[in-house]
Amino acid sequence: MGRGVKIFTEQHEMFRATVRAFVEKEITPHVEEWEAAERLPRWIWPRMGELGLLGVEYDDTYGGAGADFLTTVVLCEEMARSGCASLAMAVGVHTDMASPHLYWTGSEALKAKYLPGICRGELLTAIAVTEPGGGSDVAAIRTRAVRDGAHYVLDGAKMFITNGATADLYFVAARVQAADAGKRHRGISMFAVERATPGFAVSRTLDKTGMRASDTAELSFQAVRVPAENLLGREGVGFYEVMRVFQRERLVAGLHAVAMAQRALDDTIGYVRERQAFGGPLSDKQVIRHRLADLATQVEAGRWLTYAACAKFAAGEECVREISMVKLFTAEMVNRVAYECVQLHGGYGYMREYAVERFARDARLMTIGGGTSEIMRDIIARALLP
Numbered sequence: 001m002g003r004g005v006k007i008f009t010e011q012h013e014m015f016r017a018t019v020r021a022f023v024e025k026e027i028t029p030h031v032e033e034w035e036a037a038e039r040l041p042r043w044i045w046p047r048m049g050e051l052g053l054l055g056v057e058y059d060d061t062y063g064g065a066g067a068d069f070l071t072t073v074v075l076c077e078e079m080a081r082s083g084c085a086s087l088a089m090a091v092g093v094h095t096d097m098a099s100p101h102l103y104w105t106g107s108e109a110l111k112a113k114y115l116p117g118i119c120r121g122e123l124l125t126a127i128a129v130t131e132p133g134g135g136s137d138v139a140a141i142r143t144r145a146v147r148d149g150a151h152y153v154l155d156g157a158k159m160f161i162t163n164g165a166t167a168d169l170y171f172v173a174a175r176v177q178a179a180d181a182g183k184r185h186r187g188i189s190m191f192a193v194e195r196a197t198p199g200f201a202v203s204r205t206l207d208k209t210g211m212r213a214s215d216t217a218e219l220s221f222q223a224v225r226v227p228a229e230n231l232l233g234r235e236g237v238g239f240y241e242v243m244r245v246f247q248r249e250r251l252v253a254g255l256h257a258v259a260m261a262q263r264a265l266d267d268t269i270g271y272v273r274e275r276q277a278f279g280g281p282l283s284d285k286q287v288i289r290h291r292l293a294d295l296a297t298q299v300e301a302g303r304w305l306t307y308a309a310c311a312k313f314a315a316g317e318e319c320v321r322e323i324s325m326v327k328l329f330t331a332e333m334v335n336r337v338a339y340e341c342v343q344l345h346g347g348y349g350y351m352r353e354y355a356v357e358r359f360a361r362d363a364r365l366m367t368i369g370g371g372t373s374e375i376m377r378d379i380i381a382r383a384l385l386p
């Protein structure tokens with residue numbers, strides 16, 4: 001990654017080597033076992049914590065590494081390149097989609113209480129925004145949080161929550177004020193909810209097409225009393241904070257999509273060089289060479305679109321339009337790559353024993369999770385036609 005123009009420093013490359021060595025030794029040999037078990041082993045979290053991979057950008061006061069956003073970029077690339085997209089997603093949720101709510105909007109007391117455990121991998125986190133009634137229309141959230149003395153009382157349900165069955169701490173979006181007709185996005189806040197809180201339950205673990213080693217759950221909240229100090233940020237403006245973390249989430253999704261596509265393409269190039277047909281390797285046939293050339297071009301376009309948005313994001317610039325383009329382009333691209341890579345593997349591409357088969361199932365999520373392609377097009381169109 002990062003060929004050509006140099007965007008990573010020597011330090012980033014050293015970090016990349018550490019993550020890659022960890023992946024090759026401790027992840028790759030187990031991918032099939034975890035996919036079959038439909039769970040990641042719990043030891044993976046403290047192990048990653050020990051290696052300093054679970055809070056790379058967080059301040060060292062809380063157990064983080066105080067590194068920059070490009071370090072996160074490297075982590076995402078290497079996790080997704082592992083061939084275990086389930087793990088990349090579970091880790092991405094913990095480090096870049098759930099815990100950032102606490103880091104960026106939580107009080108000092110909450111950060112001191114939870115972040116060290118999050119960085120050590122002792123406290124697994126999840127982000128609960130989507131509801132059974134809908135995910136795209138975030139402003140339509142129906143889970144309620146009603147203030148009652150020193151607590152908020154939460155009632156509602158959440159759907160499709162990654163790490164939902166196994167997390168210890170959930171960041172939950174709930175409505176604190178009724179939606180105002182003109183300002184539907186007002187009145188939503190985020191709450192840190194501990195798993196052991198009475199009234200909270202994992203209703204069911206969901207059975208998915210892909211990303212099978214990552215657990216996804218439906219959650220139920222019935223009169224869950226959450227201490228008022230577990231409110232993140234200011235009451236009622238949570239939606240805007242959720243949207244800010246969504247930008248990070250969508251960049252991470254773009255990085256994952258590109259790294260997954262690159263890995264599948266590399267594997268497929270290896271396959272067509274070996275596979276013989278009509279008196280020679282598939283890699284000698286011009287139509288196949290051209291198809292690979294097209295795929296490599298698309299992956300490269302996705303990579304640099306993503307890097308450009310990463311640079312803007314890291315500089316603190318407004319880049320919602322660019323990030324939406326990254327999410328849209330890379331999610332659609334990884335699915336085109338998946339389709340073609342399966343095709344180039346012929347019958348073996350349809351067999352469970354080949355990694356490309358799992359890749360195609362995993363990739364399918366990318367146009368849905370973290371904001372669908374349709375919603376990305378809507379955001380981009382709004383920027384073009386305000």
Ligand SMILES: Cc1cc2nc3c(=O)[nH]c(=O)nc-3n(C[C@H](O)[C@H](O)[C@H](O)COP(=O)(O)OP(=O)(O)OC[C@H]3O[C@@H](n4cnc5c(N)ncnc54)[C@H](O)[C@@H]3O)c2cc1C
Pocket residue numbers: 093126127128129130133134135136137159160161162163208211216365368369370371372373374375
């Ligand atoms: C494996 C997995 C993991 C997930 N992890 C999490 C998680 O950790 N936390 C979390 O909160 N959520 C999570 N999600 C939820 C995910 O973000 C939602 O599925 C997604 O936002 C879409 O919401 P929905 O499924 O309710 O679809 P809907 O919103 O019902 O949309 C259905 C279809 O209609 C389209 N559509 C909707 N509105 C419009 C419109 N205005 N114009 C055109 N088309 C439209 C959509 O694009 C989609 O194609 C996860 C989902 C999956 C599948």
